[in-house]
Amino acid sequence: MSVQANLLAESSCESCPIRYRAVCARCEEDELALLDQMKSYKTYAPGQTIVWAGDKVQFVGSVVTGVAALSQTMEDGRRQMVGLLLPSDFVGRPGRDYAPFDVVAANEVTLCKFAKAPFEELLGRSASISSRLLEMTLDELDAAREWMLLLGRxxxxxxxxxxxxxxxxxxxxxxxxxxxxxxxxxxxxxxxxxxxxxxxxxxxxxxxxxxxxxxxxxxxxxxxxxxxxxxxxxxxxxxxxxxxxxxx
Amino acid sequence: MSVQANLLAESSCESCPIRYRAVCARCEEDELALLDQMKSYKTYAPGQTIVWAGDKVQFVGSVVTGVAALSQTMEDGRRQMVGLLLPSDFVGRPGRDYAPFDVVAANEVTLCKFAKAPFEELLGRSASISSRLLEMTLDELDAAREWMLLLGRxxxxxxxxxxxxxxxxxxxxxxxxxxxxxxxxxxxxxxxxxxxxxxxxxxxxxxxxxxxxxxxxxxxxxxxxxxxxxxxxxxxxxxxxxxxxxxx
DNA sequence: CCTTGGATTTGATCTTGATCAAGGTAAGGT
DNA sequence: ACCTTACCTTGATCAAGATCAAATCCAAGG
CATH class of the missing domain: 1.10.10.10 (Winged helix-like DNA-binding domain superfamily/Winged helix DNA-binding domain)
Incomplete structure (x- = not known):
């Protein structure tokens, strides 16, 4: 549900249509400028693992195009996907150094990345960004919990x-x-x-x-x-x- | 996992041992004073529904004692618990008016409640509280996703x-x-x-x-x-x- | 055009956990 | 002490989905 809500949110912006909508819905001009400076794009091939569970992760960002999957694998190979990342979804965990799950590109994926440290620094100062991020995380949590109903029942x-x-x-x-x-x-x-x-x-x-x-x-x-x-x-x-x- | 991490976090405080640990690990003195003013306690009987899905919710808070369960029910009665709230866990959704799931007391539960509006107001000003809350929410998200592996595989x-x-x-x-x-x-x-x-x-x-x-x-x-x-x-x-x- | 290999579909059979149905147990009320 | 009631255990049977095993499809490359 919440994934859809996100997609239908405010309209986008020229330079990084997805990121603006997702992270910066309520950003000030100077905050946008800062984010612009630290952003970079990267594209991943279908099937490519973007992040391995347990890896130290140096970035956060947003999906611009494509679909990425969060997944966990048990020792014997059983696998469970625990989240789908669609365009505009946020990737990464401010305040956490290690990835808890694999992130895999389901098809060709383009990410808009921000270096983690400066992003976190901005987060510590900007109530607009941190509260927006909290909202997005709460939405993800709701989506995860709806998926639990699906998986269990x-x-x-x-x-x-x-x-x-x-x-x-x-x-x-x-x-x-x-x-x-x-x-x-x-x-x-x-x-x-x-x-x-x-x-x-x-x-x-x-x-x-x-x-x-x-x-x-x-x-x-x-x-x-x-x-x-x-x-x-x-x-x-x-x-x-x-x-x-x-x-x- | 994250639930445990929380429980093992910093030591507690006299007046509201749980709340301080959970929400205010990095609070300033004046923020603590504000929270103290707006807090109140309430106890629920085993089996009692604390919040119904879809209800308008006027508070946020922490579990002090007991165990509460978040759950969803399908029309035909199939039920899935989507989270366990143990002492020190946060209850409620700043920035959201309606509860997405039922909250039910599994045994006798005591909550430390804060009125939602002033709490949100404080949240908007205090980077320490909002970043702590973001961390807690990310932990909950991880816990939910581990549970997805359990449910699915x-x-x-x-x-x-x-x-x-x-x-x-x-x-x-x-x-x-x-x-x-x-x-x-x-x-x-x-x-x-x-x-x-x-x-x-x-x-x-x-x-x-x-x-x-x-x-x-x-x-x-x-x-x-x-x-x-x-x-x-x-x-x-x-x-x-x-x-x-x-x-x- | 033909080959090839991955992805998908389909079939046959088996297993896990659901469902249906009694019993058992312990706490609380009378 | 006896009954009630809610909760739990156990057994017998069933069915949804897993597993094992072929086919089939189809896009890429030779």
């Missing part, structure tokens, strides 16, 4: 439908679930990545997608392009309240 | 062992997993609450606890009092790395 079918709903909303920039029928979008994740996100196997992902297709709830062109002829019908499969969580 | 046995480990650590104030054998503690949660936290049924919780008992990994006196004769052996059942996540 939803069926495989509900999990898939929930993920498709989120991706569809993101791509279509829908404000309300019911706002538009016939949504089309591309899956930014492989079946395996979806499985790791949903806490199921890739076979289960494939079977559930096939089932939704067979029932006409979604249509597929190729493996990755999805059309949802009736969004409400997909929503009905998520197990969520019909209001789409707009209250939060 | 661990077996029932690993889930139970993980929960027991966390509760044992909390109660025994262990610094390291291996620091002490023969840990004893009381379960603050019913079987049903544990089930809702772990994303399984209460029967599964009961069976797995019985299995661990049968194998001598834990001992039970009554339903609630647990003894762990060899902590490392319990840890081995959690599926986690042996280091116990001390790096984060």
């Amino acid at each position: 939803k069926t495989a079918r509900e999990k898939i439908a929930s993920l498709l709903t989120i991706l569809a909303r993101r791509d279509a920039h829908l404000r309300l679930a019911s706002a538009s029928s016939n949504v089309r979008f591309d899956l930014p994740l492989s079946r395996e990545a979806m499985a790791d996100y949903l806490g199921v196997t890739l076979e289960t992902v494939s079977r559930q997608i096939s089932a939704l297709k067979r029932e006409g709830i979604i249509e597929l062109e190729g493996k990755r392009h999805v059309t949802v002829p009736d969004f409400a019908r997909l929503m009905n499969e998520t197990g969520d309240d019909s209001d789409g969580g707009m209250l939060t | 661990k077996t029932a046995r690993e889930k139970i062992a993980s929960l027991l480990t966390i509760l044992a650590r909390r109660d025994a104030h262990l610094r390291l997993a291996s620091a002490s054998s023969n840990v004893r503690f009381d379960l603050p949660l019913s079987r049903e609450a544990m089930a809702d936290y772990l994303g399984v049924t209460l029967e599964t919780v009961s069976r797995q606890i019985s299995a661990l008992k049968r194998e001598g990994i834990i001992e039970l006196e009554g339903k609630r009092h647990v003894t762990v004769p060899d902590f490392a052996r319990l840890m081995n059942e959690t599926g986690d790395d042996s280091d116990g996540g001390m790096l984060t």
Whole structure:
């Protein structure tokens, strides 16, 4: 939910459209100038690991384009994705030196980076930035907790439908679930990545997608392009309240 | 993990031992005085709902004693606990008016409350409080994400062992997993609450606890009092790395 | 055009944990 | 002491999803 809220927030700015929206919604001019000085861009190839869990991390930043995934792996190889980073999402942990999780580029990802130390210094002085960052973190926490409900209590079918709903909303920039029928979008994740996100196997992902297709709830062109002829019908499969969580 | 980190943080203070540690680790004297003026205490009975999801919430605060649970319920009654609030944990969401989840007292809970508006006002001025709150929120986010791994990928046995480990650590104030054998503690949660936290049924919780008992990994006196004769052996059942996540 | 390898789909079977159904246990009330 | 009630344990059965094992698809390269 909160991810969407973020995407739909204030309008963007020329030089770094995403960063401005995400971190600096309420920045003063001089703060923006400072941030501009310390920013840099970097692009990562699909599948590339941006940060390894346990690494010392020297930067914070925002996703500009692409999709990155936060994930954890157990010794025996079981993997769980614990967060999706979409454009405008913040990456990094002010006040913490080591990354708690892997950050992996799901497709080609561009980050807008700030050196960590000066950013933290600015954070210590600017109430506008730190309070904005607190809000964003609280939103992430809410999103994580909604995902806990999905992981702990939803069926495989509900999990898939929930993920498709989120991706569809993101791509279509829908404000309300019911706002538009016939949504089309591309899956930014492989079946395996979806499985790791949903806490199921890739076979289960494939079977559930096939089932939704067979029932006409979604249509597929190729493996990755999805059309949802009736969004409400997909929503009905998520197990969520019909209001789409707009209250939060 | 982070919950433990919090508990093991700086020493406490006379008038409101918990709050000082949690929110005001780096407060100035005058900020403490302000907080003292606006604080009040309230006690809730076991099972009582402190906040309903969707409610307008007028306070923030800290847990002083007892255990409270954050939880979500689906229309058909499926329930998932999405956070445990132990003494010193922060409750509430500065900058947000409505509660996203239910908050329920698992046993008798005492809260130290601050009126939300003046607290937020202080937050807007005090870099020390807002940065501390950001850190605490990031810790909660890490804890939520570790729980996602548990919910998505661990077996029932690993889930139970993980929960027991966390509760044992909390109660025994262990610094390291291996620091002490023969840990004893009381379960603050019913079987049903544990089930809702772990994303399984209460029967599964009961069976797995019985299995661990049968194998001598834990001992039970009554339903609630647990003894762990060899902590490392319990840890081995959690599926986690042996280091116990001390790096984060 | 053909080959190749990764990604995906599909099928058959198995396992874990859910569900359904009794019993057991202990604290509190009468 | 006896009953009530809430909570917990245990057993039998079932089903969702995991696992194992082929096919199939398709884009990239030769």
